[in-house]
Amino acid sequence: MSKPEFTPNEMMTIAASRALKNDDVCFVGIGAPSAACNIARLTHAPDITLIYESGTIGTAPDVLPLSIGDGELCDTALTTVPVPEMFRYWLQGGRITIGFLGAAQIDKYGNINTTVIGDYDSPKTRLPGGGGAPEIATSSQEVYITLAQSKRGMVEKIDFYTSFGHGDGGDHRQKLGIDTKGPTLLITDLAIWKPDPVTKEFTIVSLHPGVTRDQVQETCGWTVSFAANVEETPPPTELELATLRDLKARTEAAHKGA
């Protein structure tokens, strides 16, 4: 068997999917997190519980939703609850094992900005805002983050703390009385990052196949740290890749219109 060809974005989604376990209860953000969670469900984690903030619990969509409230999510859910209940009983109640977030801007401690570029009161770019993220970041037992690397996205200092990661690092979470783990995994199109046990700075633990340390640094706005042993991410299997591409094809066809 020849090795399948794949894009960095496909590698990112598949690497993220592998981090999810069969008994995880995931609060799924739209975009890359949604793809990763559903690939996990369609491959090694068939019983994973996917929750979207629209109130759908235990969904199994055949195509990726365009929004967090597409009908497909409700049609395939175990149950659908009102939004206040979602945020009170399920998120705040501590039932979510993994909160899965994307980001417009992120710093090395996993703090995320999706609010504004520039000053809050007179922004250069007004982004959509936090939505569920401020509480997903603190009430989920752990947080996974996924984004494609760029100097614009991975910055030394974010413009606005939409959601709290490890703050200034170290025990900053505990100091604020937050008893959840926070960001424990960052998956980009180039690498897998985990927080240093002490400083909590995101550190590269695995490079995707063919990616160099220089490539990672060139697309990151802070000085990148590498773990003592940096592994190579196993490339996508044929099953993973076929599953992802089928899902994307079904999704694209569905979203193009009725």
Next chain:
Amino acid sequence: MSKPEFTPNEMMTIAASRALKNDDVCFVGIGAPSAACNIARLTHAPDITLIYESGTIGTAPDVLPLSIGDGELCDTALTTVPVPEMFRYWLQGGRITIGFLGAAQIDKYGNINTTVIGDYDSPKTRLPGGGGAPEIATSSQEVYITLAQSKRGMVEKIDFYTSFGHGDGGDHRQKLGIDTKGPTLLITDLAIWKPDPVTKEFTIVSLHPGVTRDQVQETCGWTVSFAANVEETPPPTELELATLRDLKARTEAAHKGA
């Protein structure tokens, strides 16, 4: 047509039913309030909304429930909601026009005791407690009370303030920041009472047919006040009485067992 014979208890229930309007939303306590509310629904107020604290909204039971959560209530309800929602959205949310309460002990200001006879910590008689009453008494737009008169039940000073009526009278409710009307009607087996506009002391405005002022005083533990013009309560109509007796007969048959 000869006048129908009736018992004081029947007169009480029917007089109470007449106080309810077609567009009222009633929070119904079990016992005499439940009978009165359903007689209203079956006679002059067919569209009245009856709510029981078990979560059943808009019920129309064919027999009186033994408990506040009988299956009949759910089977005939417009919808049935969880108990926290009942107390938050429907009662505390101000949607109830009439809270209808019974009482073990009541004073002349409509304060009610259903908690203990004697001292709270070593009671002579441990009663069931307040249930929904403490908040029904303050969150309903108005409160109606119904009980059969007795010196044991209608006392100068109740042993425990389970739910607040007009406190010590006057503007005591407003002083506590309570902006609902509180008890506006007391219907006993002998008379109809309304609070004096200023002192808020319950005052007799109507005597049931054949009842004397002495009879009322003999069965009441405080010195009874009478309004300037005391009316005579119209006796039950044949329709009212037939409706009540049919309902009681159906109810008794149903509760005797399967």
Next chain:
Amino acid sequence: MARFVPLSQAVAENLGNGDSVAFEGFTHLIPTAAAHEAIRQGFRDLTLIRMTPDVVYDQMIGMGLARKLIFSYAGNPGVGLLRRLRDAVENGFPHKLEIEEHSHAAMANAYEAGAAGLPCAIFRGYRGAELARVNPNIKFIECPFTGESLAAVPALRPDVVFIHAQKADRKGNVLVEGIVGIQKEAVLAAKRAVVTVEEVVDDFSDLHPNLTILPHWTVTDIAVVPGGAHPSYTHGYYARDNAEYLKWDKIAADRDLFRDWMQKNVLDATPEDFVDRVEKLRDAG
């Protein structure tokens, strides 16, 4: 993740002496079979929690299982007082019983706060009500925007909650319908949750999307006990046995009569006895 186990095992492995425990049910779906199993296993020093302690709590208190009762309405619904509870509170028989008393609104909010992972609940309550004087777990806070005084109670977080439900699917997801009461909140507020069900079905795929369903990962153990809510009822299965509630008033009035009844109907009985008790009530359910 829910396991399917016999009721005796579910009770033995989830309940312990000294635990705080709620057998919840708001008239409908009262987990009688589970409570009887707890009585048979002879637990002690329990803190019993329930909005509406009724016959089964009267039985547990009368049999000496309870050290403390947290409640908001203790009556035989529609019938009268709970006579074993009265005997405990008024006469200390079979032993003294500590009381923490609330209103329904307070208990409902406290369970809701427990389910929501909060340390306390706030609500507009207890205004002018004397329970605030005798219960130190009722406090008042100020709204930081309007200055209004609001009641506060600590969240309820029982060690274990028992409920009865219509059905589970094979994965252990649980369906509750009809008068759903406070059961969902109680389960989500608890450290461990045990559900008795009327039956297990292949799946719920034909049900309405917005029904009350407890995902299997919110439930510790499930035991199949048909009739397990009797003399309470299970919407869609069998009716409430009102006659039994009326009878209880006489049984509980006398210590010896009570003890004899418990011996025959609880101590010498099994979970399998419940199915016969509801047979005549199925048509009306």
Next chain:
Amino acid sequence: MARFVPLSQAVAENLGNGDSVAFEGFTHLIPTAAAHEAIRQGFRDLTLIRMTPDVVYDQMIGMGLARKLIFSYAGNPGVGLLRRLRDAVENGFPHKLEIEEHSHAAMANAYEAGAAGLPCAIFRGYRGAELARVNPNIKFIECPFTGESLAAVPALRPDVVFIHAQKADRKGNVLVEGIVGIQKEAVLAAKRAVVTVEEVVDDFSDLHPNLTILPHWTVTDIAVVPGGAHPSYTHGYYARDNAEYLKWDKIAADRDLFRDWMQKNVLDATPEDFVDRVEKLRDAG
């Protein structure tokens, strides 16, 4: 008590210049027809409230109806940013827009508190989040039992709320099913509530007892507008028009293109036009 009236009348008699108003819908059941009617009637100085302002709020802001926006996520869901909103915030076009920004948890709790008649909501939120710095309506209180610091926000109590629902019965009771979002809370929190529905049915008697139903005495007015949620969807009636959401991104990017589109599709259109827009989406609904 609900009246049945034409949409134009419901909007005219319930909305006023300067009102706080929510057109709620969480992706599903967005009351587009009602929002378009409000645009046609040309209201000004509105405080627009919504957890997820999307295309219809982009349209209202672009047409100059809004003085202030209270929200938690302002995006074209799954597509990107709201370009008319950006133009207002970044460039003050067509005029300046005041912003009160929250998280979803805060907005959901604030509506819930409004429905529950409370002046504020408390929740475990905004820890380490910078919105607490820029929004004076975010405060913190101490739990009176544990001392934990909890976030507090004022209850939301809009002057008027518009929602879209599947159906009403002849008495004006309203059924909402599928992704029910925050609509029940929004209606109960509002002073006045207007519901557009797909259809009116004789009764709901064959429905499950625990569905989301708004009693007629919680609703001010009802207007029958088939397709009234398009390009959002109505569970059981027609599917979401994702292609329209994708197209909006280009339309909203250009001030003139936007104005032309609004003239043709909103200002010169009527509520009756919605039924045709969903025709091709009915099979997939």
